[in-house]
Amino acid sequence: MDILNTGLSRRRFLQASGTAGALGAVGLGGGALTTLHEAEAQAATAPSETKITKNICHQCPARCGIDVYTTDGRVHAIYGSADHPISNGKLCPKGPLGTYILYDPDRFKGPMKRTNPNKGRDEDPGFVPISWEEALDTVAERLNTLRDKGESHRFALCYGRGWGASCAGLQGTFGSLYGSPNVAIGHSSMCSDGSIISKKALDGIGSYNAYDYANANMLLMFGVGFLEAFRPYNNNMQVWGYMRGVKVPKTRITAVDIHINTTLAGSDRALMIKPGTDGALALAIAHVILTEGLWERPFVGDFTDGVNRFKTGERVDPSLFEEKWVKGLVDWWNTELKDRTPAWAAEVTSLYERDILATAREFGTTRPSIALFERGAHAHSNGVLNGMAIHALNALVGSFYAKGGLMYQMGPSYGPMPVDAKDFTDDYAANGPWKAQPRIDLKGDKDGYLLANNMLQELGPNSLAGKPYKLDTVMFYLTNPIWTAPNGQVWEEALKELFVVDTSPFPGESAMFADLILPDHTYLERLQDAPTYPFKGWPMTQLRVPAVKPLYDTQYYGDTLIEIGKRIKGPMGEYYKALDNTENVIRHLAKGFATDPGDNGVNDFESWKEKGVWYKKPYIYRFVDGEFRKWDGADYTIVMSEDEVKADLFKTDSGKFELRSGWLESNADWIAQKTGRDPRKLMFPHWEEPVHPGGGDLYMVTPKVAMHAEGRGANLPVAIANLQPVLGGRKTVYIEINPATARERGIADGTKVRLSSDLGSIEGYCKYYEGCRPDTIVFPMEHGHWAMGRWAKDRLPGHCGEITVNQSDRITGQCSYYTTKVSIAPA
Structure with missing residues (x-):
């Protein structure tokens, strides 16, 4: 039987398609007998009624406000609500898809x-x-x-x-x-539990951050996909236009990822990093910030005599540093950071040392600055450590609760x-x-x-x-x-x-x-x-x-x-x-x-x-001149006590941003037993080589793209046709492969290939793309359905999940989607 049509009675179909009334008007729907000419005359004179209803888009987590236009009971247009703070009258390309979803003929029609x-x-x-x-x-x-x-x-x-x-x-x-x-x-x-739990380890909150992008002077983005799928995508594009086109000075942007995507193409600096090594880059940036004295002293603290003792390879006496709103900085330096130089990170990440150094100096001097990350960085066996290292950069430059910095969301x-x-x-x-x-x-x-x-x-x-x-x-x-x-x-x-x-x-x-x-x-x-x-x-x-x-x-x-x-x-x-x-x-x-x-x-x-x-505006917390303050109705004048900061802003045992995580330290025995990590280091952001299962020789990364629509786009032809912005696609999405990598394996541009891991294999079509790292293959995750509807079924490439090993970060529980290694060969 055809399961897609099960439960759709003739009457229900007529109601849903809007034809029941018309058929009734000509005597076919059980109503009073009316001639066809009379029905046409009535239709010609009856005024159409358009109604605008407030709703929220469902294509991603952003929750953009939408105005839904309905005429004579049928939705025909969706626009961003002009009076909604996220959408501001605008929508991303996914926004209008609601009509396709509503009228999807493959929907279930009842229990x-x-x-x-x-x-x-x-x-x-x-x-x-x-x-x-x-x-x-x-x-x-x-x-x-x-x-x-x-x-x-x-x-x-x-x-x-x-x-x-x-x-x-x-x-x-x-x-x-x-x-x-x-x-x-x-x-x-x-x-993205890898993100929020990495943050919990340091600041005690355990949630996603909110960001004051419009007032930031630099963004350092690790695997974020800011112009592809990072929430709220619609507003991100709006604020990008402001940061990069209106704001003076223009916000500087460095983007870190494994291939050239829209975000990297639009950034000032694009760093194509080896998968799973984002934490090494962050540690090296922290090393430079400390050795060159670029940290934010009102937030971090300083040496008691003002003399910088952070020297590469040299330990520091903790008693000589007076901490302000952080805990464990010198311990972190002595245990991990003192040896994490840009030269070391260049070897680990395959980036140029000069680019690492330039990024660190720019991030450390371009206040206010924000370091943000998503599962490109934390979807690996070492994900919690990568996330902690990146999040710690925000503490070093004093971005927490600062204008142009990051904060946490208040509830309604x-x-x-x-x-x-x-x-x-x-x-x-x-x-x-x-x-x-x-x-x-x-x-x-x-x-x-x-x-x-x-x-x-x-x-x-x-x-x-x-x-x-x-x-x-x-x-x-x-x-x-x-x-x-x-x-x-x-x-x-x-x-x-x-x-x-x-x-x-x-x-x-x-x-x-x-x-x-x-x-x-x-x-x-x-x-x-x-x-x-x-x-x-x-x-x-x-x-x-x-x-x-x-x-x-x-x-x-x-x-x-x-x-x-x-x-x-x-x-x-x-x-x-x-x-x-x-x-x-x-x-x-x-x-x-x-x-x-x-x-x-x-x-x-x-x-x-x-x-x-x-x-309700504004945000009520603000870090100003070394103090945390609350909004009094006109300005940030109410100085918060240490107990208030601990209760509301840094929910750690110390009430500070803990570079030596008390939460992880309290679970040190379990962590050491289950992960094999050194009990002396596991409470700090530190470097650990990621484990890459799968048995192949190439990293497989399956990033979200702008038309992903959280899985609902798979059965929408208009979404499918525009799914892959870099290489195009229309009938398929292509597996991105570096030309040199492909030629070594006898793979021609545009040909059918087979991706294999220890779990099995899938097939798809490849495209040469020099914007892809030679050690990495990339393709969007939307295709490969064997159900979901008539347009979704049997569309290459196959489903990446079938060859993705079920490996998770033991601390955060984050599923390591981006860490499986595969083989590729002509199909």
Whole structure:
């Protein structure tokens, strides 16, 4: 059977396509008989009504405000909201894709159940339509049965992009009331946990940074892809135009990556680094900043007599340096930095020593400056160390909470939930046998990943191996792990054993292994809150308002979770009955705005719905002249005490930026045992050679590109045709290879090739590109689907995940997507 059309009745099709009314007008739809000429006359005279609805783009994490234009009930245009601080009336190339997603003919049309017990790529699920009542009752029955048997830990809920309190925010409470350590497990370890945990080790926060780009005079970017896919991409392009075209002096930019992309091409200095060696470059930059006396003394501190004793290869007496807002600088120097010269880094990174020295001097003298990084730097076995070394540069130049520097995002002034979950906790939830069970991914476990936030990439393999146990039921929200996890073939085997519930609106790979489909609305059909991802630090939250009624028999995921909760026996069911629905939740959140109105006048649910965004400027913290200060309503005049700084800004044991990480030091025994690192060095940013599995001789890197659309672009022809900006593509994306590397292997330009690792092989087409390192092959990650829809299926190159080894940084849990080595040969 054709699973893409399952559940689409003739009536539903007519409603969705807008033809039901027209057919009814001519007597074919069950209405009053009307002649064709009369219908045409009525259509000619009936005025069209255009409505503009506030919503939020869903193509990346940026949360750009959008104006959705609907005429006669059909969405026909999407523009950036002029009064939204991120979009400012603009959108990136992905922004208009919402109409394609809404009207994607391959969407699931309603809840369905599997009739074919066999699962596999070549197995037709045999989906048949069912009612929402049957679907929700089926899930609740399984969950109640597990709870009755004391096996509630065998239920896992996995999610990808969480948006707000009305979706992902409901999941933790669901897990605590139901009784499962596996509700919920996020995808952050397969995204950028390497970034936030590297930062946590030094500043105690553990989050993404917000940035004051407009006032920065230099950006040093490691693997960021600022003009390709770094959040918020739309605003990045806007601020780039200001920094590079309007601002005086123009912001200087050095970009570090493994190939020439749009960001490197637009930068003042492009450094094509050897994969996994970003930390060595950062250490050498720190070495230069210290030896040449370029550090920011009001933040870092100074020698008591003002004489710089940081000399290459020489130790320093810690008692001679008086630290201000950092801890352990001299210890770091003595243990690691004193020998990390530009000459040393040049050998490790394959960069020129002169470029390393010039970068260090420019970064150390061009205040304010920011060092930022993403998984190009931290998606390796040494990722936490690379990230720490880069983040430490911001401390050396005093960028934390400074004008033109970086900070952390403040949250919105939400009101409380309709009811308190604590009042609905029964004895099973408080003391049940599930409390003794570890998480299936072994996050937080001494035998697994003690310090990680999530380890979603381990869920499938661990359940399959029964380590620490086998799951029974798994539910997915905005994640497709067969596709997104490395070595997804293992997930295919794991899901064959489990009862799988998928909530995606689209027929992705994981959905093809599902036993139940409970399809979510697309984002133009949802009412959904979404606090901003880190942006400029001041608090902001957006609201998705449905532009049209749901086209099909779908249901917002948050309401699906509430409806399942209502069906769980005991107090938990009463809690979700009290919540009622997600609109009730959102209305209660909005009550917080009554006492803290937004700058745009938003003070309740109705005004939030009208404006689409609530925000409060300015950012209230600022580092000025060696002090941390708070906003008094007119200026930064309120000096913060050390205790206040510790509570709000540096949440470390010392209340300072710890170049000697107390958090890592407190876990030194475990880290040394599990990673083999020297106990004397593991608490410092230091150099460690990365481990590159796979068995090949070339690094394989699969960066995101501007049209990636977080996986939803795979079935959109307009996105596919423009996916690869450097080499073009249209029908495929090309594997970038250096011409010399290709010729050595007898590979002609544009020919079909095979990429192989220890896990298997995939095929695709290559293109010569001198902007690619000779030791590295590069291709975008969007193609290679065997499901997802008619335009996504069977499109070369094959899926990179099938040859990516499942290796993770033991400290951060970061999945090492960019570290597998492969072989390439003519196909």
